[in-house]
Amino acid sequence: MKRQHAFLFLVLMAVTFGIIWALSGRAPRYHGRTLTSWLRQCSDSPLNETHRLQEAQNAIRTIGAKEALPKLLNLVEATDDPVSLWLIAKTDKYRTRFLRWKSSERYSYDDWQRSRWHSAEDFQQLGIAGFEVLGTNAGTAVGELEKLLQKTDHTFTAKRCLVFVGKPAELVFVRALTNQNPGIRQWGMDELAAVTDDVEVYITRIKDRLNDSSEAVRADAVDDIGIQTTAPELAVPLLVSALQDGSDSVSAHAASSLANFGANALGACLTLSNLVESGGSNTACAALKALVVIAPNESFSILTNCIGREKPGINEALKSLREVAPERALPIILDRCQSRDLQTRRAAFRLLCRYPITPPIESALQTAAADSDFTIGRRAKQILTEHYQKMHPSDSPFADEPSFAGKRLGDWLKLHDAEGQLSQAATNAIHHLGANAIPALLQRLTYSQPPFGLRTREVNLVRMDGVRGLIALGNGAVPAIPALQALMDSTNQDTVVFAMVCTLGTGTNAIPTLIKGLTNQFAEVRSQAVHGLAESIALRFPERRQEIMPLLANLVRDPDPEVRGSVKGDLQEIDAASASGQK
């Protein structure tokens, strides 16, 4: 019996030590925290929390590659199993797994992040974070990472880790060029560029991919060679041969890439000229564009010929020509601005906008301002307005405005808060200016930007200054009411609304203007008039309710639903106010 008790004691001890071993175990630590904990801090910290991020990165570097790598590899190798996935799903759903004898006030989202079950992807992300921190110091892990490349579930993670390892993974990238997975071959080519110092070596390594079985890999190889502009003697012949690729896409990539070499690719002109005529649609467009860049003068006749025949890709070619030889491109662009075809006109106009404004350009823009296409017309007007302002910087439309305490009216009108409420000092100044301010305020109310009277944000700000000033004048704005009533006949909805709102500071003097607004053609004006009569008159001057209520009631049958809704709401509000007043 004693032996059995001793055995039981031993088992319990073994279990206890087993738990302690499992919990505290062999995990590398720094400042009492496990590597996983530091990795989580590193992975979870936003980039703007530099101190927190730096602290975690320093901790991981201090733990060192030798200690950390086994754990990091373990993390990136993590795989999901059905039981774990089920547990994650259910505990996320019910969140009932945890037992914590601590105050709930101290429980934060971070706590939850730390304490929830983690999927394989979470662990892999931690591993990636570790490799990012260790960089080239994690070079000894490239063998294991290369093996992971072959596992579909881990390819992405392995790629990321290898990229962070960098130079020590160079041979892995080289071997990736012949991997059976086209995605890995493409990735290998791209990453090899970052770790190969010599451009000649790089091109030699990847040039075989120009004959790859995958079209995507061939196109990628063309692109990668196409950006090696420091070695035209190696790259151009390869790209010229790629022009003959059976795939239209690859040939087009090759043609586009040749454009990167400019005059160094002159030798490709003949082939490109042929491709303009005989290549596939993508190749022909790219070849024309490349020709224009490589030899703008020599290719001009080809371009005009293509324009004459309305071949596709003209706009792109023209864009390139404008960059390399703007003077040669201008006549064509101006001509195409007159095209009947809207798309052609728009494309030409976009190019025209990039020219500095000279008399012929200004003339073309004036024509474009009257274009039947709204987009072209609007943009042309904007450009001409900006140009006008640049040419007339000192032309202020409010030169004659009055001043108070050394400040002009315009300066006082700028003294308002974010909600548009004028400061007390500004209100006092405007009161002091009184009727003298009215002409300048009315001028603001009808302000439009020369030469086209465009309604821009700046115009709206100036008009709002006028509204604010007239409201601030209060009863002082009464002399302005005839002018405001005249503005009520405007065909511009905003002008009518602004004019009507300006009278609200004058109390009951505003009633005729507001009543006029009730029959305006614009629903928005009618709605604002209803609101103005209800809020600013009926609620503030109960003695005028008798007069106003029937007028408002008429609009209950307004054709516009928003006006009807506004009337009903305001009538209810007046009823409620009347009832509380009677009580």
Add this chain to the structure above:
Amino acid sequence: MNQHSKFAGGRCFSILAAVILSSIRARANPIEFPEKSITPKISFVIGFAILLELICICWILRRSRRPRFFILWLVGLHLITYPAFLGLLWELVEIRPAFAVALGEGVAVVIEGSLIYLICRFVPSIKPKPPAPSIAKCWLASLIGNACSAAAFPLLLAIFERLSPG
């Protein structure tokens, strides 16, 4: 013998009461955000799974010496071991969930089996005739009971989800 029995009964009752009361005070899931409190429904599923485990253990040890109200002893036992199991899972959060639960269940089997052995051996029985179970038998009972409970839990949860969608 009688005196000893009375003393043992009183002591056991105090332990059981302390366990139950401490468990109430512990409030097994006091976390408000973003943790959900344990709903009565999910508590029922957990409780039912544990009950199934207890029935298995009682059935396996039916021919062995057991204290009176053995099932209540087992309930009391689980008031310690189940929160401890959850606490252990909390600490194992950094490892794969399946492995953590397997480890937790393994530890629970060994500890519960050992405690059952101690209960059967040292708490006075109403029928002293049958022999006390061996430690191996207690571990086996705990293993089978926990296996039944672990297997039943997903099934019960599925039924629960079907009956109360959303």
